[in-house]
Amino acid sequence: MEIPARSVIERILASGYQLSPAAFEALGRLADPDPIVDSLLAGLEASENPPLVIEPQHLEHAMRGVAIPVTGCPAPAPPVAGALPAAAGVAPSAPTAPPAPALAPVPVAVPATPAQAVTATPDAEDAAPPYPFPAVRPPPRPPLGKPGRVEVLSGSEACSIEGTIEDFKKHFINRFERLQKVLMERADVVGAVGCSAIPPSDKWGKAKVIGMVTSKREFKSGAVIAELEDPGGMLKITFGRDERLKHKIARLMIDEVVCVSGRTKGGRDLIVDDIMWPDVSERSRPRAGEEAYAVLTSDIHIGSKTFMRESFEAFIRWLRGENGSGRSKEVALKTKYLVIAGDLVDGVGIYPNQEAELSIKDLYKQYECAAGYLSMIPEDIQIVIIPGNHDACRPTLPTPPIYKDYAAPLYALKNVTMLGDPALVSLGGVSVLITHGRSLDDVIPSLPDCNFREPHKAMAELLKSRHLCPPYGGKTPIAPEAIDRLVIDPVPHIFHAGHVHVEGVSEYRGVVIANSGAWQTQTEYQLSMGIVPKPGIVPVVELSTFKTFELNFN
């Protein structure tokens, strides 16, 4: 990747803007960036609502000398109602799989909405939030065991970056060193050295090296050449036409850290015979405690016309013990945790023409409505919330918690813990890694055997890479913090994400993997992009046995 001149980056940062990875790369390709940056900064200054993050299209506009378009990236403070940064994450066209078997009896009955309820309508712009229930807390539930306890292990750190070249360097060195350490714990990686540290020799010999994949080129002949890098230098690696390696080569992602073994002469090139990823060893589980349930959800999209209000209200009633019977009701009464992995609201200005699809067009009111719903959940259920790309937040990963200025009513709820993305929490001793899952947009298309109908498969691959977003510079903007918080370390007991609006549950080496779908039917935008969601299905994990099942509220 071409790196732009330091002076150019510094001018942009000093003016209060950030650069997306794609814009960073585009700037690096410009032979004479200064006049374009002059035009860019002048255009931004003249813009009424300049973006916070510079994207390639802003550079294009600057090159053509036209006004900077308002793309909706307001600065985080002071807060204003209006557009938010970032585009909606999307999944490609996919047939919808049949719904997973639900826990019987399924809580699908939706009692009539109380007469005093006010609901959002397409024309109810800026109307009172559609609180579906009387605004009072439900009565306490019968005590069933110990109260839930959320311990925050990470996810509340300050997120600040300057975006200098030095920051990028520190970020990637930190990623390399931490994943190298994880790799070195593998028995089959013993004896490996950094890829720039192979002892020179004029004879062919075996070697195992660790490096970050910085390029990968495939040739018509079937041969593949890649480059590995460590802080000391670079090594070219060549894969022959080895059928056994084919799948592993296809699986190799840019910017992930791997160990390769093979033969080398001189230490400058290596012919690879195997690839090892950091991976996870079989995750041991905590000693079984008392029966307790964690309910995992995400992508509620309150404020959208396609928010599945009736199904979501049925879900809330189920959590209150008013819906369902027998075993289903017992699970509800023993639910101690509700985890929401982002996109609580639909936001404003997230994708083209979104306004036409909003029932609540004011972001503050979207959060008021969300808090109204969550306040109806019994207070003994601990709720953990992280942001998604539709929420009011900085668009880069790691993402801080949803801005309090927008979501004050949520912060006022006693049983709610607001965290950033990613977050690691312990729910009564069971660790849960929560991320919105935006990187799935980048990872799924680049991995063999992965697709948007089964997002849990790509999540297992992220565990294998021990990183939440290995490729840098794709659709997921990554903040180059000095410590790469997207490295998965330690390995959680449960890995929870959302974002693709398709639920899926599986297990990988003892780690429960859950993608929690959505509460939104297909939007016009999703229709135009060929996205078929699978909403209204909720994964539930019993925390003493790790038994996982799904509830269908459709």
Ligand SMILES: [Fe+2]
């Ligand atoms: Fe979403």
